[in-house]
Each structure stands twice: as C-alpha cells, then as structure tokens.
Amino acid sequence: MKLTFWGTRGSIPAPGPDTVRVGGNTTCLELTGSEKSRIIIDAGTGIRNLGASIIKEKNPGKIHLLLTHSHWDHLAGYTFFAPAFNPEYSIVTYGKKLAQEVLKRDIYERYDNRYSPVNLNNLKAEIKFNKTLPDNLVLDGINITNINLNHPGNGYGYKFEENGKKIAFITDNELGLQYNSGNSPSEIKKFCKGVDVLIHDAQFLPSEIEDHISWGHSTYKEVIDLASIVGIPYILLTHHAPERTDDECDAIINEANRYIKEKGSQIKCELAIEGNSVEV
Ligand SMILES: [Zn+2]
Numbered sequence: 001m002k003l004t005f006w007g008t009r010g011s012i013p014a015p016g017p018d019t020v021r022v023g024g025n026t027t028c029l030e031l032t033g034s035e036k037s038r039i040i041i042d043a044g045t046g047i048r049n050l051g052a053s054i055i056k057e058k059n060p061g062k063i064h065l066l067l068t069h070s071h072w073d074h075l076a077g078y079t080f081f082a083p084a085f086n087p088e089y090s091i092v093t094y095g096k097k098l099a100q101e102v103l104k105r106d107i108y109e110r111y112d113n114r115y116s117p118v119n120l121n122n123l124k125a126e127i128k129f130n131k132t133l134p135d136n137l138v139l140d141g142i143n144i145t146n147i148n149l150n151h152p153g154n155g156y157g158y159k160f161e162e163n164g165k166k167i168a169f170i171t172d173n174e175l176g177l178q179y180n181s182g183n184s185p186s187e188i189k190k191f192c193k194g195v196d197v198l199i200h201d202a203q204f205l206p207s208e209i210e211d212h213i214s215w216g217h218s219t220y221k222e223v224i225d226l227a228s229i230v231g232i233p234y235i236l237l238t239h240h241a242p243e244r245t246d247d248e249c250d251a252i253i254n255e256a257n258r259y260i261k262e263k264g265s266q267i268k269c270e271l272a273i274e275g276n277s278v279e280v
C-alpha cells in the first residue's frame, strides 16, 4: 500500500513562504493498493490538487472517499474536486453519519450560485453518500476497520490492511482525554497494535497542550508514548498547527527524536509532508 499526503495542515489552510516545505493544504490523503484502487481520506483543501492529478491520469472510474469527521478543514476542498464535474467518475462517500450529513447538506446541496459560479447541475459525476460505515469494509482488496476517536463532534480513525501490512491514520484525536463518545486509551492502543506505520495528529506542543485541553488534539510526546507502548516502528506526525512555520516543524522533529532517544527507543519519527508518500 502507498499513502500519499495531499494536505497535512490542521484547522485552516496556511499557504505562504513560511509553510512551503511542509505544505499549507488541509487534510487529504490518497491510498492505493495492489489493485490500484482509488481511496481518498478526507476532503480538505489538498483534494483540489489530487483531483487535478486524477483527471490527468485519464483512468476514470470509481473513487472511494472516506471521511474522518465533519469539521470544515476536512471537507472544505470538496467543491473544488475536479472528478466531481466529470460524468466518467463516480464518487462514493463513507464515514460517520454526521460527517456525511454535513457534507451532503452543508456543502453538496448548497452547491449553488449564492456561494459559487457553479451549481449542482455542473456536478456530472455519480455521487453517492453511504448512511453507515461497516465495522469491516473491504474496498478493492484493502481491509478497512475504524475506531471512534476523542474529538469534539466525534471522529473516526482508520486502519488499512493488505497482504499482512497495516497502516493506521488517526487525526483529530486527543490522546490525553477520553470523551463520552470516544474510546479508552487501552482500546486505542489495541487498535494500533501491530501496525507498520501510524500517522497521528500532533497539533500542539507539550508547552501548549494545557491551554488546549478538550480541543481534540495531541502532542508529539503522547504519540511517541503510544507508539513505544504498543511497539509501532514508524510514526508520522500530522495536522500541523496553521501558525507553525517550516522551521518550527523541523524543531518539533528534532525534539521528538531527542525524546525517543531519551526513552531508549528505536522509533522512526517524521513529519507528514504535503507531496510525500509512505509505502508498506
Ligand atoms: Zn482537523
């Protein structure tokens, strides 16, 4: 499986000279497996560039869109996704009921000239919204399981498995706090055990987290602690704070690697960077 990052910024796009290396687009990832499937995770602003790349491939067909949750930074790019305007594509959406409802009601059905020069008549693709997400979903040979996260308004983390390899993608999750709707730390650990790679939210610094309890995000230390407890060899930090510059992101990785060394651990830790891929 190959996971490509089209957007890794949290909360709001952050373009500009200070974020050019890590990237300014909000969450959007593309997963391909051995069947050359087209699975997209989240429709943040990174989906615009992904859509252009899909059109360039000239290989129309079905696109699966998995949503983590309904926050704007994860849906805001949907109306700029070029395959939605093309009758040769079909887009099937999966995710939490709320995320689907928000996407359908607040974005898709408001696709009219009050907000934009194009309207629903311009959307030529076949577009489907699923009401539920099965516990065990298989898309083009990739097995997908999910877990309820600890985040305001809820959210799903996903685990992808093919040919014995496993990738977990968990963004917008507060490792330091359990919400009524979320899973306990031990359930999150169980879900992550055995994965080859974990991509996890690390929006806040350890020095910032105390002022942001219940905002639904984590720190690099919490992600490293989780990975070392369950034995995950490779982690990538994502959902970078919008104000975080490239140099500050580099500093986080240096700090993270110092912390890993202090723990006597061998975990490989990197930033999830727009345009990069991870392969297992
Ligand atoms: Zn977010």
Ligand SMILES: [Zn+2]
Pocket (backbone or CB within 6 Å): 069, 071, 151, 172, 216
């Ligand atoms: Zn969120």
